[in-house]
Amino acid sequence: MPILPKSKSKPQKAPISAHKVAELAGVSRSAVSRTFTEGASVSDSTRRKVMAAAEKLGYHVNHLARGLIQHRSGIVCLIVAEMQTPYQSAFLEAVTRRLQEIGKVVMVLNTAGLAANVEAALRQTLNYRADATVVVSGSPSASLIETCIDNGQRVILINRDDPIVGPECIMVGNEDAAREACLMLLRAGCTRLAVVSSTAGTPSVTARENAFVAAAAAEGFAVTVSRAGPTGYAAGGDSARQLLAASLRPDGVFCVTDLLAIGFIDAARQDFRLSIPDDLCVIGFDDIAEAGWLGYNLTTFRQPIGEIAEYIAAILTTDEVATQNKKFPVQVVWRRSVRP
Template identity: 75%
Template sequence: MAKAKLRPKKSSVSASKVAEVAGVSRSAVSRTFTDGASVSPETRAKVLAAAEKLGYHVNHLARGLIHHRSGIVCLIVAEMQTPFQASFVEAATRSLQDKGKVVMVLNTAGKPANVEAALRQTLNYRAEATVVVSGAPPRSLVETCIENGQRVILINRNDAIEGPQFVMIENEAAATEACFILRRAGCTRLAVVSSTAGTPSIVARETAFVDAAQAAGIEVLVNRAGPTGYASGAESARQLLAGANRPDGVFCVTDLLALGFLDAARIEFRLRIPEDLCVMGFDDIAAAGWLGYDLTTFRQPIAEIADHIAGMLEDEDGGPAQMHFPARVVWRRTVRP
């Protein structure tokens, strides 16, 4: 016997239809599905039974727009394929959904015209807020949101724009501590492995490390072999370790760079870690803790940041204009005790 094909209904069930089937007023249906509204247990039971029978669902978008709150939050993300960004998106979407928000993720890796069109969609749907995750989403997207009266939260960005709120990692403090840790481990020839991405957080870490070393009278080799990734870290190792005066202490501005650097140092140059070379990273991605790497790094408190953002969007007063989170060192085995 041929299976019957399921056809979508031409229209959704209305609240008026639920009221008709339940034998109650239209306002009674509205009160039943409004938190805190007054409705008798008998009426509520009738309405819920009718809604279940008809397959009725409340149009939260329409209801929210009446009160100027759609419940939609847009996440603008660059480099979603990197472990840190993926972890942040996972944590942020979970925290926001726990608060009853609907999350729309906008990937800026596409063509600029397509990204702009997608952002316009979030504005058309009256997203309550846009969260711009650290990376390289263009400033023009941020300005578009602000110009349309949208609330904007910037993560790990220092854009000189009036209007948004800022959630920052203390990158400079962590990079300064990295320099101190490597010096305390006995390293005298320091290098920083950065990238060509030039994002605010990467630039802040690189600059702070160089400044701290120079303040201690140590010149630093700075290497940017390519974009922020494993292959660039490995290439940086080839460039820095091939010379006679190679460094004995290296700070990588992300863990992905550090993992590539470590593999090249061990496999291609036969260096012992940390006896011959100390290496530090930043982010504490999952792979940093794998036995093959055991990387000493700095942990960004992803879950705390995500919960803070979700709380900010529930706060009618808006929360602080700026919030700073420390990056804590995670001790493993790539730095001498």
């Protein structure tokens, strides 16, 4: 085997310092600092000299070091699981884009949704001195949230109605949507109701499931609940095979997410040759892009992702902490998976 010549690696260069910029521009080090500090006083001639020198040398401000001195890193961490799912990816796209527009540095920490992984990620945000953390998935312990808040970090919980004092909570109308879904199915003439949930047990999933069952009970109807697996396409199909194989199969189904609903519809059509909505009405939740595809035409509830992203950006541009939970209503999106 031929011996390859050793590559001569170039030594890593040190970053251009503000001191070098000051020397080239013929100004003081503090003048360079004021030039790159928003709102600081500096003459136009000095600013031009500094900017020209910085451009020539390729100088960039170390915002992280400056932020730590000022006890502001500008970092916002997003703790999220199941990033590959349509809803989570759409949510991340909207939130990260909006936060970057207001000058925040976004750090996404991917977890498997387990409590231990979520807590490890939240501890990591303390190591990076993040200004704020948005917990999109999982349920960190109250003590750890309090530790983050005690260290000057803001904690924003998404879709978790929690009695913990301190974090800011953003909710959507899970219960309202589930109750409306029940009434929609009853108005369509459905009498054998079912809810397709999951084993995830997240606060939002549980809230939708419980509210649907309670609404049906108030109208005098029993509900069959199926939890065939994690919140995803495969679990929706498995739930369909469990529910539709029964002698008294349901004729109206509320799926707590669109991904579950899409899996349910595919199995209902392919395995049982059922027609949607003639034989079976199906309602989802989230309004992911696939819900509007012609193959599904899924009636669902739309979460206002854009409004939530805008709200997160707005509260992170102020030092005032929201003392009450913020709740966003969801919107019914009528398509053809429910009989008119």
